[in-house]
Amino acid sequence: MKKNYILTILFLILVPRVKAQNGDFLDTIASKTCECVELKNKSEANEKLPPKVQVGICLFESAKDFKKELADQYGFNLDNIAENAEKLGEMVGNRMAFICPNTLMKFSVEIQDEEELSISFTVQGQIVNINEDMFVVFNVKNQKGKIEKFYWLTFLNSNYDVQNSFKELKGKNIKIEYFEEELFDPRIKEYRIFNSISTLELMDE
Numbered sequence: 001m002k003k004n005y006i007l008t009i010l011f012l013i014l015v016p017r018v019k020a021q022n023g024d025f026l027d028t029i030a031s032k033t034c035e036c037v038e039l040k041n042k043s044e045a046n047e048k049l050p051p052k053v054q055v056g057i058c059l060f061e062s063a064k065d066f067k068k069e070l071a072d073q074y075g076f077n078l079d080n081i082a083e084n085a086e087k088l089g090e091m092v093g094n095r096m097a098f099i100c101p102n103t104l105m106k107f108s109v110e111i112q113d114e115e116e117l118s119i120s121f122t123v124q125g126q127i128v129n130i131n132e133d134m135f136v137v138f139n140v141k142n143q144k145g146k147i148e149k150f151y152w153l154t155f156l157n158s159n160y161d162v163q164n165s166f167k168e169l170k171g172k173n174i175k176i177e178y179f180e181e182e183l184f185d186p187r188i189k190e191y192r193i194f195n196s197i198s199t200l201e202l203m204d205e
Helices: 007-014 025-042 051-074 080-099 101-118 160-170
Strands: 119-130 136-142 147-152 173-185 190-202
Touching: 025 051, 025 101, 051 080, 080 101, 119 147, 119 160, 136 160, 136 173
Parallel strands: 147 190
Antiparallel strands: 119 136, 119 173, 136 147, 173 190
């Protein structure tokens, strides 16, 4: 399923800028994210890194110095990327749209092009285990009895409150739509394919 990144970016650029109370540090995060994205885009070492992954890495690298401020003012826990990525991206993206609009638009187009080339797959089965590391990983036993891993890397559509209750999905029958994404795995120092979830549908309801 193609996600509406280009529409999100255009919305962020067109909406009026809202200054959060005592939230000037968001401008600093946005500025650092812009600089990081531009540097990574120029680096040959990042040529194979997907655009949205580059932006995500830069966002959290820039935000980690303001971990306390984000927790105090917005209740963000940067140790839990899955729960905070979307909201933090929206807030900082609003600032980035004014600080580096050309860079942001360039990456939104690259992300759009990348996702248009993505082929999605569907699997039905039961979630037999859920691992929490840097990302949430659902271990799903499919209809053939094979257990596969599916990664929650980006925003996903669901008929269930995944963000707040994903741990309760263990043992549930689900239908997942996903696409294969090649990412660098630092543990083996190689690129490998991850099954990235785009849609999760709870079948028990």
